[in-house]
Amino acid sequence: GENVEQHPSTLSVQEGDSAVIKCTYSDSASNYFPWYKQELGKRPQLIIDIRSNVGEKKDQRIAVTLNKTAKHFSLHITETQPEDSAVYFCAPYAAGNKLTFGGGTRVLVKP
Amino acid sequence: EADIYQTPRYLVIGTGKKITLECSQTMGHDKMYWYQQDPGMELHLIHYSYGVNSTEKGDLSSESTVSRIRTEHFPLTLESARPSHTSQYLCASRPSGSYEQYFGPGTRLTVT
Numbered sequence: 001g002e003n004v005e006q007h008p009s010t011l012s013v014q015e016g017d018s019a020v021i022k023c024t025y026s027d028s029a030s031n032y033f034p035w036y037k038q039e040l041g042k043r044p045q046l047i048i049d050i051r052s053n054v055g056e057k058k059d060q061r062i063a064v065t066l067n068k069t070a071k072h073f074s075l076h077i078t079e080t081q082p083e084d085s086a087v088y089f090c091a092p093y094a095a096g097n098k099l100t101f102g103g104g105t106r107v108l109v110k111p
Numbered sequence: 112e113a114d115i116y117q118t119p120r121y122l123v124i125g126t127g128k129k130i131t132l133e134c135s136q137t138m139g140h141d142k143m144y145w146y147q148q149d150p151g152m153e154l155h156l157i158h159y160s161y162g163v164n165s166t167e168k169g170d171l172s173s174e175s176t177v178s179r180i181r182t183e184h185f186p187l188t189l190e191s192a193r194p195s196h197t198s199q200y201l202c203a204s205r206p207s208g209s210y211e212q213y214f215g216p217g218t219r220l221t222v223t
Contacts, residue, residue, distance in 0.1 A: 043214040
């Protein structure tokens with residue numbers, strides 16, 4: 001099965017700074033790479049995703065980069081704001097109709 | 112409104128009781144999933160379904176069962192609840208042709 005690791009497990013940044021979370025996976029057949037955000041007491045929601053034929057994707061202040069050779073992808077948040085405080089999960093998809101979630105990264109944006 | 116619903120939202124129950132957690136979605140999605148998650152921690156896949164009459168066990172060993180008799184309904188049953196089952200249970204669904212999963216609000220279960 002897929003082994004997924006996220007680093008760091010916690011991240012504290014000053015408002016306005018950037019945050020980067022890295023996700024490493026093991027299955028070279030993985031072809032879809034999403035990031036989910038879960039605010040306190042809320043359900044996880046997809047915030048950005050990337051397919052294996054693309055190296056980078058941006059959506060306003062967030063971006064995802066993929067390195068298929070090294071089997072890792074990263075979430076980048078620029079100009080962080082207090083509402084970015086949440087737990088972020090990577091969840092690469094390989095075969096079998098299921099995502100494998102990473103352990104999560106707790107991001108705290110300090111005003 | 113098209114959404115995914117879970118009931119009950121909170122449940123406190125004694126050891127040994129049988130319980131069923133309900134999940135329904137009105138989005139017409141084929142694939143449905145059950146996850147167990149301690150607050151803010153990793154999501155562990157318990158069961159999933161490709162469609163009606165299809166169910167598979169996930170990665171987390173669990174003394175639970177599921178059924179998929181109707182597309183929109185995917186209940187999870189614990190035959191005999193134990194304190195180790197205390198957790199949050201999240202139901203999710205996605206349509207064929209898309210990888211994005213949509214999550215329900217969760218059921219927070221406490222077994223005393």
